[in-house]
Amino acid sequence: MNNAFPRAAPDSTPLPRTIALVGKYNSQEAAASIRLLAGYLHERGMTVLIEEETALNLGSQIELRTWASGNFAWLGAHSDMAIVVGGDGTMLNAARQFARYRVPLIGVNQGRLGFLTDIARRDLLACLDELLDGRFVAETRMLLDAEVLRDGRPIASNLALNDIVVDKGATGRMIEFELLINGEFIYRLRADGLIVATSTGSTAYALSANGPILHPQVSAIALVPLCPHALSNRPILVGDTCEIEIHVVYATDSRAHFDGQVTVDLKSGDYVAIRRSAYSICLLHPPGYSYFAMLRQKLHWSERPKEH
Structure with missing residues (x-):
């Protein structure tokens, strides 16, 4: 090559x-x-x-x-x-x-x-x-790298250009999860899920959930809650060097989705570890x-x- x-x-x-x-x-x-x-x-x-x-x-x-x-x-x-x-x-x-x-x-x-x-x-x-x-016009786009861990052991991994979504799955009940950034506890939330989006993905699912639009040159990751039970929970942006963990506290049919194309079933106690990938994509316009x-x-x- x-x-x-x-x-x-x-x-x-x-x-x-x-x-x-x-x-x-x-x-x-x-x-x-x-x-x-x-x-x-x-x-x-x-x-x-x-x-x-x-x-x-x-x-x-x-x-x-x-x-x-x-x-x-x-x-x-x-x-x-x-x-x-x-x-x-x-x-x-x-x-x-x-x-x-x-x-x-x-x-x-x-x-x-x-x-x-x-x-x-x-x-x-x-x-x-x-x-x-x-x-x-050459443009570089970041990707996200994620691992799904169960009992401390990885059971799945994948890349995402748009977003990684942890949601409630097919059931009508909300899931409960904890969000950690760089090992620091941020909040525990009951919601339909959480979208973790790149700037590329900010115009996809995250946009329909009232997330911000990020210019591709912005080196940030958007965290956008899906129908949070607490109205004070709003989308936030974190730096692209942050390591994000979503710990599933309680769920009956939770799933992790990578770009909406690859799906992994989750159980209570599982967590998804997300970081910026070492790989990037070059788009030519x-x-x-x-x-x-x-x-x-x-x-x-x-x-x-x-x-x-």
Whole structure:
């Protein structure tokens, strides 16, 4: 893998030669975009690799022997760049898979909101030309690293780009948990749960729970209670060097969720230890990209109220 690509400045960076393509599964639109990308990149002399599940989704509509395919570990070891076609969920999964390999990611939006996949399909080839020629805005996003411990022993671990959520599960009863930061007891709370979010995740589940929006350059972790029983419990921000522990005191069906995609069942007495990951993600945006312009578009800021 060409590790120099995401680290160097654009004017001195060797251009990518091997590009991985990842698409939203069971999506004909994503499959069409993958076929378009594969052919275009091949014409530009690039080596194209396709994630194995994405290749299966393409089926007989593409000559698979033309493009090598493999799992995320194989792609991470052999790719200079990855293009992810789908929605934010597709990007979240790809980010966790590619994080340890330091492969920069480009997102093509074929979902709904698309906070992370910011290139529209209609602009795909024009934006791709600029990105492949080294004209891009590189942005580093932090990830969270978490362990679930039972009787002091780890039973599960995972990364999260958006958030880690401990909640009550499918039952209607609240859970009771204790929050510790750097080993210091902060509070005991009865609630539906707690969201631990990065700046990337501040526009996801945490936003719907009245959490703050964090600019990606803010090195902080947001702690956002879900329907707390005590009205004085409000979202707080802590530094990204803090170690966070959520101890489940009482619960009947509690669970820990990583980016809303991986779930671990919890029992009373379990705790989730969370810290900033040693890995980070590099997102590549087209020239002129603006985080605030993206917020205005996705959150419909400045739009006039609809007249009835």
